[in-house]
Amino acid sequence: MMDRLSPRKILEKLVSFPTVSSDTNLPLIDWVENYLRSHGIETFRHLHELDPRKAAVFAHVGPKEVGAVVLSGHTDVVPVEGQSWNSDPFEVVERDGKLFGRGTCDMKGFNALAIWILVEAHYAGVIRPLQLALSYDEEIGCTGAPPLIENMSAVLPKGSAVIVGEPSMMGAVTGHKGGTGFHVHVRGYEVHSSIMHTGANAIMYGVKLIDWANKMNTTNSAKEPTGADAMFDPPWTTLHVGRIEGGTAHNITALDCRFGLDFRFIPGDSPEKWKDQTRSRVAEIEAEMQTVVPETYIELGETYGVPALRPEEDGEAERIVRRLTGDNASRVVSYGTEAGHFQNAGYSAVICGPGDIAQAHQPDEFLSVEQFEMGRAFMCKLLAMLRDDEGV
Ligand SMILES: [Zn+2]
Numbered sequence: 156m157m158d159r160l161s162p163r164k165i166l167e168k169l170v171s172f173p174t175v176s177s178d179t180n181l182p183l184i185d186w187v188e189n190y191l192r193s194h195g196i197e198t199f200r201h202l203h204e205l206d207p208r209k210a211a212v213f214a215h216v217g218p219k220e221v222g223a224v225v226l227s228g229h230t231d232v233v234p235v236e237g238q239s240w241n242s243d244p245f246e247v248v249e250r251d252g253k254l255f256g257r258g259t260c261d262m263k264g265f266n267a268l269a270i271w272i273l274v275e276a277h278y279a280g281v282i283r284p285l286q287l288a289l290s291y292d293e294e295i296g297c298t299g300a301p302p303l304i305e306n307m308s309a310v311l312p313k314g315s316a317v318i319v320g321e322p323s324m325m326g327a328v329t330g331h332k333g334g335t336g337f338h339v340h341v342r343g344y345e346v347h348s349s350i351m352h353t354g355a356n357a358i359m360y361g362v363k364l365i366d367w368a369n370k371m372n373t374t375n376s377a378k379e380p381t382g383a384d385a386m387f388d389p390p391w392t393t394l395h396v397g398r399i400e401g402g403t404a405h406n407i408t409a410l411d412c413r414f415g416l417d418f419r420f421i422p423g424d425s426p427e428k429w430k431d432q433t434r435s436r437v438a439e440i441e442a443e444m445q446t447v448v449p450e451t452y453i454e455l456g457e458t459y460g461v462p463a464l465r466p467e468e469d470g471e472a473e474r475i476v477r478r479l480t481g482d483n484a485s486r487v488v489s490y491g492t493e494a495g496h497f498q499n500a501g502y503s504a505v506i507c508g509p510g511d512i513a514q515a516h517q518p519d520e521f522l523s524v525e526q527f528e529m530g531r532a533f534m535c536k537l538l539a540m541l542r543d544d545e546g547v
Pocket residue numbers: 229261262293321
């Protein structure tokens with residue numbers, strides 16, 4: 156049996172694994188599995204289908220029945236390259252009441268607390284089960300959550316309320332926008348610009364799609380938001396082009412134009428509807444180009460898709476978090492998380508974790524000792540709730 160570690164010791168261990176999304180997370184997963192198993196907790200591993208250097212891990216404590224509370228975190232962190240750090244990013248260093256280190260805030264602090272309380276729950280015994288779910292590839296489009304959820308549901312009794320521990324200062328966050336992105340490649344036809352009517356300028360056709368995005372933003376902003384959508388800022392779906400490249404010279408019609416088109420959806424809006432509308436606008440522009448030069452085309456590649464987290468009507472996960480934190484404020488955030496994937500898979504989901512999102516991804520990322528302590532107190536209350544059958 157490995158020593159029973161404190162949350163702080165577990166955090167130090169987790170941070171010491173440089174689990175940047177582009178690299179392996181297996182040493183961390185091995186450690187978590189060994190630690191939990193050494194305490195008699197059965198663990199399950201899901202290997203990435205295409206990249207064997209990555210895995211997710213999940214575990215269950217308590218009666219083998221449905222209805223667990225699930226603690227969900229991601230193991231990957233963002234890179235430190237190009238950032239100026241005052242100490243080794245992969246070592247937890249305490250200064251001025253703050254625990255510095257990559258991932259302390261986003262979100263190994265929560266993971267450490269979740270691993271710790273799972274072991275506590277195992278020894279203390281619980282009436283209602285507790286599950287742990289640690290994913291990979293969250294930072295590169297939340298792509299690790301769907302296969303993890305699918306595997307968990309196949310192997311374990313299905314949990315019902317998921318707490319996604321992204322940094323929220325231990326407040327209850329009940330909603331976020333969804334996102335999706337397209338990579339657009341317009342292939343035009345090069346001629347001298349003096350006879351541009353015989354060519355197809357990829358930039359000038361691409362701009363038609365961008366201008367459509369502008370018009371959609373104007374249309375969306377004029378709509379009256381309904382229900383929970385009104386909580387968002389702004390309370391409408393936005394379309395955005397943040398980068399564009401193309402063209403050869405001022406007097407040649409551009410052969411290529413490439414840009415990214417990103418959407419942030421309010422939960423009441425349908426991503427599929429917007430994807431369809433994008434495809435049909437692209438088809439119109441393409442048809443227009445092809446009447447001039449038939450071999451021109453527009454390619455559309457989907458880059459990522461994160462479902463929105465819809466605030467639930469009297470949701471169970473939210474109810475649990477409100478009860479344990481005493482936080483009754485309504486809060487939605489602009490960043491995407493794995494909570495939307497869990498909700499899509501039929502779980503009640505809420506975001507609640509230690510730390511401030513403002514510190515995530517920054518040089519000298521930190522989690523305050525105070526927030527870490529608040530997280531620990533939260534876990535203790537959660538354990539008490541799981542040991543007690545009253546009202547859970
Ligand atoms: Zn995160």
